[in-house]
Amino acid sequence: MSASLPLLSHRPLRAEIIATCRHMNDIGINQGTSGNVSVRVGDRILLTPSGIPYGDMRDEQIVEMTFDGTYYGPCRPTSEWRFHRDILARRPDIDTIIHTHSMFSTTLSCLRRDIPAVHYMIAAAGGDSIRCADYATFGSQALSDHALTALEGRYACLLANHGMIVLGADLKKAMALLVEVETIAAQYWRALQVGEPVILDSEEMRRVIDLFKTYGRQDAADAGLRHGGLSAPAVA
Template identity: 50%
Template sequence: MADKPSSLRSRVIAAARDLAATGLSPQMSGNVSARHGDTILITPSGIPYTELSPDDISEIAMDGEVLAGPHAPSSEWQMHAAIYEAFPEAGGIVHAHSGFATVLAVMKREIPPFHYMVAVAGGRNIRVADYATFGTAELAQNAVAALQGRRASLLAHHGQIAFGPTVEAALHLAHEVETLATQYFHALQLGEPDLLSDEEMALNVEKFRTYGRRP
């Protein structure tokens, strides 16, 4: 049974508050959304996450038309809409300005297969989307391009974005991306790490397809 909008709004708020509470995205940076049928429930622009109530969450159509909510939707609504349109399996999206992921994104340095957990994002690496001004259709399309065959990417000079079947899954993946970015950054202080082969990463990607599922 599909979630009621009020329940889904509360889950979006819980994920947004996690961004602030854990430091994954400082202050009011980043944004969170969930797919609700043919519409998107997304955090509003410029409202502290700790002050959000379910009624504050914006509901928008895929073209950005505001259907409900007293505030303007996140300035990155186009990136969320483009991802939902491109990836039918996406049920939730988390965009964060997490520290080490942003460091790598600023340097336009992808996360290569230095660790098997990179496969959790769906492929052999975590790419960097080309830079474009925040809140633009160009950035939305750059993100979609970097996410082909993946569930997360870095955004050049910006941060990271992750999606999953639920908003909770997207949040979990965003945390994983930041952990990997942190580990990779520290590994680079000792030199260039050896990388796992394409064959090994393909095996790990396949294993993650059923990881955590009960038989």
């Protein structure tokens, strides 16, 4: 493979990755050069580079990498490339990973708390909780192993004393989940300032998780709904 090829391939996706990173900082869900993003492209991965401010990042600096750890382009990948690679290798159901040091998720991770079912929207992350992975040094294989465990059957997890990870089918879906998880983390943190929040029970969460199988689908069944046509009749 030519060393120049990664500079030319997947340009629209590279630009979308950079735009996603800048958007995270713009809305305050990430800061500085922390956090990182990866997207599967066939049998390879596109990753954000290490240590480059998102505002300065250029398309050619997005790193193309194979699953054996070989990378192409002028920049090294994020120091967290191991968990990006390992999660994508383990999870054929997703193609995108976003990692941030968002304020409320990271605060809870410093307490090493799972996020319980304080709100039914936690089902968007795949279960009745968002687990907090055990602590390990950033960039290490141990951290990747802990993240894989916490993400079993889930689309999001916290990383102890570090931050959070979300998974998605594409950048837009992963970003939407990122915002949702951070919102739930903020709600949980705020509730804890007042008292001990009421946690939804397992029976209710089973109902919610079942409903989430068709959540947002236009063809979802609802016995109480009747489609009256593409336009409403004129009011007399």
